[in-house]
Amino acid sequence: MFTPRVQALAVLLVAACVLGLAPILVRLTETGPAAAGFWRFAFAMPLLLAVTARPASLGGEGAGTPSRWMGLAALFFVLDLSFWHYGIVMTSVANATVLCNLTPVVVTLFAWFAFRERPRRLFIVALGLALAGAFAMSAGADGGQGTNPRLGDLFSLSVALWYAGYFLAVKAARRTASAMRVMLWSTGLGLPLLLGVSLMLGEDLQPATLAGWAACAGMGLMHVVGQGGVAWALGRLPAALTAVTILIQPVVAAGLGWWVFGETMTPVQLIGGAVVLTAVVLAQWSATQKKGAEAEASAPVS
Template structure:
């Protein structure tokens, strides 16, 4: 029952995070600056939650610092990917994390995945690639560059998830997210300044989008971090593939980034991989 609740929370968190690329487009700032506002606006709320649930933010652990560095790289690469390619492509390619996570666990942790779980990853990733390969609608300013940046994001996000998964065995969600944000915020702000980005939004709607990013970060990423304390990292990395489907639908509704038949099929295949992964890990442990 606890595992089922964790899966539900994880999927809800992934759906909430699906709003992130839409809000990034609406911040009226540079890509790295949008990442800064996402973390900076979330920090006060995270500090309040940590105070109410754990007596304060405490001291940062080494894993929290690593998670902050990886998340800063993740946001920086992903937000620039959103700038140059479509919302669907940026989100799908950045969520090819299961390949990296499963390979890392297999090679370095000697955790051999079950054949059915490997097949689930292949199905989910295949659906993701099918979505990304179809360039219906408005593809973006420089799709090849955006796609490359988004694909690289999968590496940083995989390392972030591995750090979070390990840290959640000893730390609370709010403390871990607070300190990872404290590390990541100045890094992405420095990147924005070095790249000559616009730092502050132009108007009220831009500020609203920045605040919205912070709320999405607390609710969405917080749900994911909480669930990862109760689920194996490879399983969690597959479940979050529901995020691209949400982002693609919002990109179509708000920015006219039309999803063609093959993109829609790719979304359905990706979700099928998610379901198959849960069946594979529900029978026994997915790593033996």
Template sequence: MSEATQGRGAALAVLVFGACVIGTAPILVRLAEAGPAAAGFWRLLLALPLLALMAQRTDGGVGAAPKAALLAGVAFALDLGFWHYSIEMTSVANATVLCNLSPVVVTALAWIFLKQKVGPRFIAALALAVGGAALIAFGRPPGAPGSNPPLGDALALSTALWYALYFVAVSAARRNAGATRIMFWSTLTGIPLLLVAALAMGESILPASAAGWAACAALGVMHIVGQGSIAWALGRLPAATASVVVVIQPVVAALLGWLLFYEALGPLQAAGAAAALAGVVLAQIASRPKPAVAAA
């Protein structure tokens, strides 16, 4: 096995791990006992000190702020704000699936701005993954949970745009900066934005109990491990490929929502989860670089 193939396999493994970790986010948001934007604020604030220490160790300090990392921070703050509100209004599975329709947007943006070409087999795999995600969202059984499912679904769907911008911005920033430095600056950028949003919406800023604080702390750890893994892998994989792998997130979230909040998966949702995973696998096969032909 070539060194390039081994490196790509390691990047894929790290990306899948990061996606699974991020899949726990909606559960922790539900347990945080703070407002939706406030939960995002604590997630970023509690992660920032450790990110600074990690940047000092891996990148020689936080350095100057890469412009693309600042853009990633703005996009990520919008992503968290819209997504956390959708988690409050619809099911965990729906909120996570609809925001992960971002591969469609990522593929287009990566093709336009990053000149990353995709072939017809990749597009077909992408369609399968997104179609499976749609089945999870719209195949919910009667009496599905949520205070306002239609509005929650719409907010989650709009999150796909912000998530796509975040992916493309991080991918661009990784050309000239380390993953930890990008994580630090994007996180620092998002903190004041989410705090202002929480105050403007009249949210409860402080968690109500020790359990709520523990959930906020877990959100901070999840942010470092999950988003850090994704940022690292984005420096080694095309943005379009990486965005499809992250479709694993809603599958993890749906299973946890079923286990912890009794949000049952209907038959169509289960079929959608299988289709999404199949799309992820097929996308990786379609995007493998072709072996070089030996010269005669």
């Protein structure tokens, strides 16, 4: 029988893989980058409302009222999507996804000081390996994709800060609310903000074809399953471990970018992806060892 921790890790891994679809769907929406984020939220809202409106006997809890942490999560997520979606258009899928997932550097340091989640030495080694693998995936790209690779890389790199803020705000919100309630309010509060950004930038708001609409709807489903899974896991796992495990996302996205758009995966990128996966395994093992050591230290002496 799986322990709650193993279940949380399994959900997190699935959620990270689902989120790997995001850069592919953004390019297929046929809208502006920020508008793609708006439709992601718009199609997600009915699903989130349906989940939270279920009878209490089926696990429903109602919408409730938003906390300040939920509002902060919405703000950070709007900044995250706005910068990242432009990065996806301007650079390669691999670069955009890898650079934005340098979030663990920020999350680990903040969680260490704010949440007192002090990492083990092996975890720091795993983090270094993950970042080295992520850098290899970025540096090893052939540079031929995107409309403005250098600016796209810069936008994607800034997302690491915004996503870290979102990550930590959700972590704090999960102390008093369920994952779906946090998702409902962070999405609902962010919806008009993304619409305002897309209108201010004069973007194309509506897809031109049914395929574009399908991509928008797919983003909504991906948002609920992917971000919902991450929010759920954040209530059960250390923030630093969750952030490193999410680094599987760029590996999935890079593979999909090669398959769907023909973006070349160079040998260096392939090695970098393997290093990231190895680092995730080491991080999980390190966290498990730490939990076992803490349990042994707190056991009564006979």
